[in-house]
Amino acid sequence: MPTPVLLAEAVSRRYRNGRGVGPVSLRVEGGEVLALVGPNGSGKTTLVRCLGTRSPHQSGELLWFGKPDPRRARGRLGVVFDATAHVDELSGEENLQFFARVRGGASTEPLLRDAELTEVAGEPISSYSYGMRRRLLLAEALLGDPELLILDEPTLGLDVVGRRWLADTLAERRRRGLVAVVSTNDTEFVEAVATRVGFLIDGLLVQDAPLHQLLASVGGLREIHLSCRAGVDADLLRRVAGVERVAEVEGGFTVLATRRDGLLADVLACIGELDRKLVDLSVREPGLADCFLRLTGRSLDG
Amino acid sequence: MAERLPAAVAQSARRAGPGLPGGLWRLELRAALARRRALAIKLLFPLVLALPLALTGAPQFFAAMLLTVLIAMVGTVGTGVSLTRSRGAGWLDRLAVLPLAPWRVGLEVFLASWLLDCLQATLMILVLELAQRADPLTVVSTWLLALGTLAFSGALGLAVATLTDNAGEAMLLLAVVLAPMLFLSGLFTGVPAVGPRYWVAQLLPFSYLQNGFQLVLHGNPPDGAPGQFLWAAGVFLLVGGAAAAALGRPLLARGA
Structure with a gap:
């Protein structure tokens, strides 16, 4: 060796x-x-x-x-x-x-x-x-x-x-x-x-x-980043089918989910009152940051 | 990407060549000399005090006391504060992970600071000599004694830098350490002829230097001769250098 x-x-x-x-x-x-x-x-x-x-x-x-x-x-x-x-x-x-x-x-x-x-x-x-x-x-x-x-x-x-x-x-x-x-x-x-x-x-x-x-290990997953105003319940997001992890980050949440079809609609429905609460939303293929979130339950952003 | 290096850069890069590691003292000294305004103030500041003392016929004991305090402050503050600042900026962190022996770092940063301090002291003593026309042997031996005192004070400043994290703290600690030393050296009251204070004064450079300055100012110190000054200068130079080398390790260890 x-x-x-x-x-x-x-x-x-x-x-x-x-x-x-x-x-x-x-x-x-x-x-x-x-x-x-x-x-x-x-x-x-x-x-x-x-x-x-x-x-x-x-x-x-x-x-x-x-x-x-x-x-x-x-x-x-x-x-x-x-x-x-x-x-x-x-x-x-x-x-x-x-x-x-x-x-x-x-x-x-x-x-x-x-x-x-x-x-x-x-x-x-x-x-x-x-x-x-x-x-x-x-x-x-x-x-x-x-x-x-x-x-x-x-x-x-x-x-x-x-x-x-x-x-x-x-x-x-x-x-x-x-x-x-x-x-x-x-x-x-x-x-x-x-x-x-x-x-x-x-x-x-x-x-x-x-x-x-x-x-x-994160292949096939999807990351949704939500920027939102106060009033969005993280626990509700966690209950959405297919959602694996939800991390609270500055000004919003990072959601990591296994399901792809219909996921976004379910997440948005969970937030409700989109005009008032949602500021921005982005969806991307997961990378190392998501892997960190999935394996540790913590976000790298804090 | 640029394809060609300017000639000056290329030449300088070749100059680096293989050689002894180090050169830290040269780097630090060149940096200090490049700070033109700070350098001018540094050189002028002792003259502002020395000139009136030399020209106005101030009592020699007190004039020599002030000049000695000035030399002590120049040595300790110059080294202590600049090293504390270097640590704050992360420079000592960088030196600590280089393949340089800690004793060498201690000695080289001390040397750079000491050389600058010597420049200050030399100018000051030159002005005193021009105003007082003292015996050349007395002036030269007092000058060398001042350089020895600066070495001792510089090592003291380095020691303080091993204990402090910012310039303000370093200044306060320097005052706390230096004031008793100056008192024990008899700067304010003179040195008793016998007893522990006499012996303590013999172990510190400040009483010798005060006597030297008194001679330069045509006073009559109770003790001291050029031969004794030369001997003391050599001893304090060695003590300062050895202490600086020994303090290299604790200097780098702080903030690790």
């Missing part, structure tokens, strides 16, 4: 208020991209900070490349947390150069070009938009071809082009053996890059399965 790139056995880090993560066990091997998905406060960031060698775990065992030594692992790791801290007075290129030097003189040219920062490379970071800072942050993590990439909310602030660049880069590097752990609620991005998905709820990994398997 090959040594996993990342192995967590009952890893736990809890704060005094009980929040945090663990015990969590996971195993990530070569060529895998594991996405950690969960609502706010589910422990994603705490777990990613432990996996990214930033925060020590309180119990359990955490091995990077088969060794429990975070200091030795850092030379083979690329890490991105939510903060976009740079030396703002200096240029993007100068910042990147610093990280390149730390990584043993890695080449910065291709990354500047691929992240579409070449034109602004000589300008101070203080003049960068948030999206540009995020792209630079990701480029810095990719310097020196890390073997393991730990990314917390990597698509935050990225535009469509930036997201595509990141997805393509991860796919291309994965083919060369890169392993990545990505914490995000951007399910569209997860569906584009992940090979495995872990669902976190209240600091516990409640599901850990291949992406295709999870998506197959």
Whole structure:
């Protein structure tokens, strides 16, 4: 059995208020991209900070490349947390150069070009938009071809082009053996890059399965998103035949149902007084967010 | 996607080349030098205090006391507050996951801050010398002593940054830590010739520096000679640097 790139056995880090993560066990091997998905406060960031060698775990065992030594692992790791801290007075290129030097003189040219920062490379970071800072942050993590990439909310602030660049880069590097752990609620991005998905709820990994398997589990289902004013009873919606889950989200409900024919009419009838109560309605094929809802009973929106 | 890199970028990218890891102190120092307005204020601020003291013939004991307090504040506040801000912005988080030894991070951030502080102190002492025309050996030894004091104070600021999460808290804690040290160094009352306070004062750089400034201002301190200042400067430089390296780990551990 090959040594996993990342192995967590009952890893736990809890704060005094009980929040945090663990015990969590996971195993990530070569060529895998594991996405950690969960609502706010589910422990994603705490777990990613432990996996990214930033925060020590309180119990359990955490091995990077088969060794429990975070200091030795850092030379083979690329890490991105939510903060976009740079030396703002200096240029993007100068910042990147610093990280390149730390990584043993890695080449910065291709990354500047691929992240579409070449034109602004000589300008101070203080003049960068948030999206540009995020792209630079990701480029810095990719310097020196890390073997393991730990990314917390990597698509935050990225535009469509930036997201595509990141997805393509991860796919291309994965083919060369890169392993990545990505914490995000951007399910569209997860569906584009992940090979495995872990669902976190209240600091516990409640599901850990291949992406295709999870998506197959919601095949044939239908998702209805209702935006409505007050006065709609969730329990009535739950009693509609074929409705499997109803999650209350901001300004409405997400309904996940197995039945297709006649479903919409039944749901609308259940709401009643549509002119007064219903603001918007959308129906779509289910994806990872619906899978999360179906398996955990909780919505990723909160 | 752009096809060609501008020549300057390409050249600089080649310059990075293979080399020793780090260069953090250079990065931090260049950032500080790039903040033109903040730098101008930083350099002017000690002069605003030093010039009137040097030109108006203020009593040497009190003038030296103020100059010593100023050096102590420059060293502690500069390092302590800037590091606390760096933590708040997430910069220390980023440094903590790089393949850099914590002692190295501690030493390099300390070094950048110390070099800037040295610039401030050097300007101030230069102005004092121009106004007072003191003996060159006295001035040079006092200058070196000021650099040693800045190293000690900088390490103190770094220590405070390992305990605080915001700039206001850091300022308050610095005042709480520094005030007793300054008192025990005899800055306000002089140092007794015998007893525990005498020995405590010998272990801190501030009494030496106050004596040095008194000499520069043509006063008659009860103690101190250029040779002693040189020795003390070396010791406090080493103590400051060693403490900064040792504090690298707790500095990065906070907020983990």
